[in-house]
Amino acid sequence: MQSISTETAAQAEPAAVQAHGGALAAAVSLQGGSQMEAIVRAAQTALDVRRRYQFFVWSQSNLQVLLPHHLIVCGAYSRQHRELRYEVFNSLVLPPVLMEALVDGRGPLMQLLQGQWIDQRGKPAQLPVETLEGAALQPLREALEQGGYQDLLVHGVSRPQRPSELESFFILSSTGRASDPGQRQMLELLLPHLHATWLRVQTVEREFGEPARAPSPRSVDPSGITERERQILSWLREGMSNQEIGEVLGISALTVKNHVRKILRKLHAANRAQAVARAMTMQLLGPMSGEGGLS
Numbered sequence: 630m631q632s633i634s635t636e637t638a639a640q641a642e643p644a645a646v647q648a649h650g651g652a653l654a655a656a657v658s659l660q661g662g663s664q665m666e667a668i669v670r671a672a673q674t675a676l677d678v679r680r681r682y683q684f685f686v687w688s689q690s691n692l693q694v695l696l697p698h699h700l701i702v703c704g705a706y707s708r709q710h711r712e713l714r715y716e717v718f719n720s721l722v723l724p725p726v727l728m729e730a731l732v733d734g735r736g737p738l739m740q741l742l743q744g745q746w747i748d749q750r751g752k753p754a755q756l757p758v759e760t761l762e763g764a765a766l767q768p769l770r771e772a773l774e775q776g777g778y779q780d781l782l783v784h785g786v787s788r789p790q791r792p793s794e795l796e797s798f799f800i801l802s803s804t805g806r807a808s809d810p811g812q813r814q815m816l817e818l819l820l821p822h823l824h825a826t827w828l829r830v831q832t833v834e835r836e837f838g839e840p841a842r843a844p845s846p847r848s849v850d851p852s853g854i855t856e857r858e859r860q861i862l863s864w865l866r867e868g869m870s871n872q873e874i875g876e877v878l879g880i881s882a883l884t885v886k887n888h889v890r891k892i893l894r895k896l897h898a899a900n901r902a903q904a905v906a907r908a909m910t911m912q913l914l915g916p917m918s919g920e921g922g923l924s
Contacts, residue, residue, distance in 0.1 A: 667694045671819065675826045679833045682903030684826065685718050692823075695815050700778070702731050702800040703827045704739075704785075713798055715739070719909060721804065727772040731800070737765040742783050742800060747793055753784040753813040777804035784816050786824045797824045853895050854913055861888050863914055866905045 671691040678687050688701055699721045704713040713734040717723070723731075730738045738761075746754045757780045761770035773781075785798035801808075801816070854862070857878075864874045871885040878885070889901065898904035908914050 664695075667691070668818070671695055672822050675822045678826050678830060680837075680903070681716075681830055681834060682898070682900075682906040684830050685906035685909075686902050687826070688718055689720065692819070695819060696801060696812060697806075698801040698803050700800070700802045703823075704734065704795070704798040705828055705831050706794075706796050713739075713743075713795055715798075718906075721776065722914075723776065724772045726768055727776075730769050737763070738769050741766070742781060743785075743795065743798060746783050746785055746798070747787075751785075751787060751792055753782060753816045755808050755813065756781045756783065757807070773802075778802045779805075779807040782808040782812060782816060784820055786820065797827060799823055799827075854892070854908070858888055858892050858895075859913060861885060862892060862905060862908050865889070865901050866909070866914060 671687075671694070674687055674691045678684050684703075688698075700717070700719045700723070702715055702717050704715040706712070707714045715732045715734055717728060717731050730736050733739060741761075742754075742756060745756055746752075748754075758770055758773045758778055761767070761773075780802065782801045783799065786796045788794040788796060799816075799820075860878060861874055864877065869877070871882040871889070875882045875885045889904075892898070892904050893900070896904045896907045898907055905914075
């Protein structure tokens with residue numbers, strides 16, 4: 630795949646899409662119009678993603694249709710830190726040991742995943758969880774297996790003629806199912822959009838003076854959110870209105886509205902979607918009712 634530099638990522642997306650046009654047409658010709666529509670929709674809606682919370686919503690909606698996942702880890706090269714900086718978006722609660730490993734670009738797990746992708750010559754790579762061996766990786770293997778994760782699907786973008794110098798790197802996984810060749814092909818097709826969208830988010834967040842990574846569970850005290858506010862956040866995640874939440878909890882819609890305002894203030898969120906995204910990143914919420922996670 631042709632690499633795209635960080636500086637030109639936002640402008641380079643149309644060119645990357647054009648370069649993949651032949652492969653895209655070949656892939657969808659046998660899949661029917663519905664898949665083509667989903668790919669076009671994901672590409673179009675990606676162009677509107679500017680902020681971190683918008684990326685989370687996009688990944689859980691349009692991207693989710695094509696690449697089902699409960700976990701997506703996004704990495705972008707930081708010239709300030711001279712390394713890939715990672716952020717985790719998870720719709721199921723992850724144990725702290727796993728969260729820490731997934732944002733540690735120099736840790737054994739991330740180094741293993743990056744090395745395997747480089748060995749695959751820049752093609753989507755699949756790492757079965759059961760192959761994680763050694764004292765450093767054993768606790769991570771156990772955490773993944775307990776969560777029902779069978780493998781980790783990875784792909785990225787490296788600098789032109791420098792395959793070991795990554796500009797972006799992505800990890801996806803779902804509970805209860807392993808990735809298949811179709812998912813690897815879909816990730817290959819969607820990588821230009823994923824790459825350009827994530828780098829655009831990084832650029833815009835820096836312009837707004839926000840940190841490159843979202844608050845971690847340790848940077849915000851979870852005790853600041855009350856149990857009632859957690860309940861309301863869980864219903865917000867499921868798209869319920871103030872009136873509907875009030876009926877479930879036996880309180881008025883006005884009371885719910887006041888709770889939402891407090892939640893936004895405590896999480897430093899501009900709106901409900903951003904509040905939900907930050908709450909899930911900080912592991913303040915459990916699985917969604919009925920299925921154990923977003924789909």
